[in-house]
Amino acid sequence: MSISLLPLPYADTALEPAISATTLQTHHGKHHKAYVDKTNAAIEGSDLAGKSLEEIVAAAEAKADKGLFNNSAQVWNHGFYWHSLSPEAQTPAGDLAAAIDASFGSFDALKTELATQGAAHFASGWVWLVAKGGKLSVEQTHDAATFSSVGGIPLLIIDLWEHAYYIDYKNLRPDYLKQVIEGRLNWTFAAENLSRGSVWAYPA
Numbered sequence: 001m002s003i004s005l006l007p008l009p010y011a012d013t014a015l016e017p018a019i020s021a022t023t024l025q026t027h028h029g030k031h032h033k034a035y036v037d038k039t040n041a042a043i044e045g046s047d048l049a050g051k052s053l054e055e056i057v058a059a060a061e062a063k064a065d066k067g068l069f070n071n072s073a074q075v076w077n078h079g080f081y082w083h084s085l086s087p088e089a090q091t092p093a094g095d096l097a098a099a100i101d102a103s104f105g106s107f108d109a110l111k112t113e114l115a116t117q118g119a120a121h122f123a124s125g126w127v128w129l130v131a132k133g134g135k136l137s138v139e140q141t142h143d144a145a146t147f148s149s150v151g152g153i154p155l156l157i158i159d160l161w162e163h164a165y166y167i168d169y170k171n172l173r174p175d176y177l178k179q180v181i182e183g184r185l186n187w188t189f190a191a192e193n194l195s196r197g198s199v200w201a202y203p204a
Contacts, residue, residue, distance in 0.1 A: 002040045003053055003072075005033050006079040006203060014087035018179035023167045028082070031163050035074040042068045053079075053202040057146060073146040077126060077157060079202045080147075084156040086186035096155075096191040103136040111181050113138045114158065118181075119174045121160050129156040131194055147199050154199065155190040 005028075012024040039056065043049050048056050053076055060069035092100055092107060104110040110129070117138050118127040125142040132152025139150040147154050158180060165176035193200055 002049075003036055003043075003056070003075060003202075004204070005036045006082065008082055010085075010087050015085055015184055018176075018184045019085070019165075020168050023165070026167065027159075027163055028078075032075070032078040035071045035078065038071040039068065039075055042071065052204065054199070058148070061148060070144040073144040076202050077144070077146050078159070080154065080157050080200055081126075081159050083189050083200070084158070084186050085180070085184050086188070087184075089183040090185065090187040092187045092191065094191060096187065096194050099131070099136050099194065110136075110138070114181050115174065115177045118158055118160055118177045124161045126160055127158045128154050129190060130154050153193055153197060155193045156185060156187075158185075 008024065008028055012021040012028070015024065039053075043051075043056060048059055051059070053072060056072045057069065057076055059065075060072055091097075097107070100107055100110050104113060114127060114129070117140055121127060121140050123142070125140060125145070128139045128141065128150050130137050130139050130150045130152045132150075136155070137152075141149045158177065160173065162171075165173060169176045
């Protein structure tokens with residue numbers, strides 16, 4: 001079984017005005033699809049064919065197969081990113097809200113931390129909200145580095161690669177971050193990840 005291009009969980013216009021339909025069509029239909037296609041080409045006929053995406057990522061990392069790792073990890077990261085976004089503004093509730101207050105002091109403080117670390121990150125990468133060691137933390141990873149690099153349980157991710165925002169914001173990454181953090185993060189998804197207590201699985 002090959003790895004599939006995960007469908008967007010909403011219409012390509014659903015994240016406007018924070019993220020345009022043009023950006024989603026390009027980001028999902030070209031960038032994400034290319035990572036999927038390259039991963040499938042790399043595993044065809046190998047002992048990794050038919051394995052889960054998480055197993056493929058782990059095997060590529062263990063073998064230091066940079067090409068397969070970069071593509072397969074980017075497939076996972078993008079799938080997680082699409083689910084980390086919401087067409088409607090949300091606020092954390094329940095156990096997630098309590099964990100945010102305990103770890104950051106307030107929801108506003110968490111949003112500031114996400115925006116600050118995302119804007120300060122040099123070059124391509126990702127910024128994550130992660131649960132580990134009984135607390136929540138904001139982590140950064142470079143390039144294709146994925147869930148194994150941040151440790152713990154990823155709750156949300158924001159794409160910092162230029163293709164995530166350049167059509168809409170040009171080089172103004174902080175403007176993209178502000179729009180996404182203030183009104184497009186899927187806190188219901190984050191709460192589900194926290195409650196489950198295990199790393200999200202890319203759908204087969």
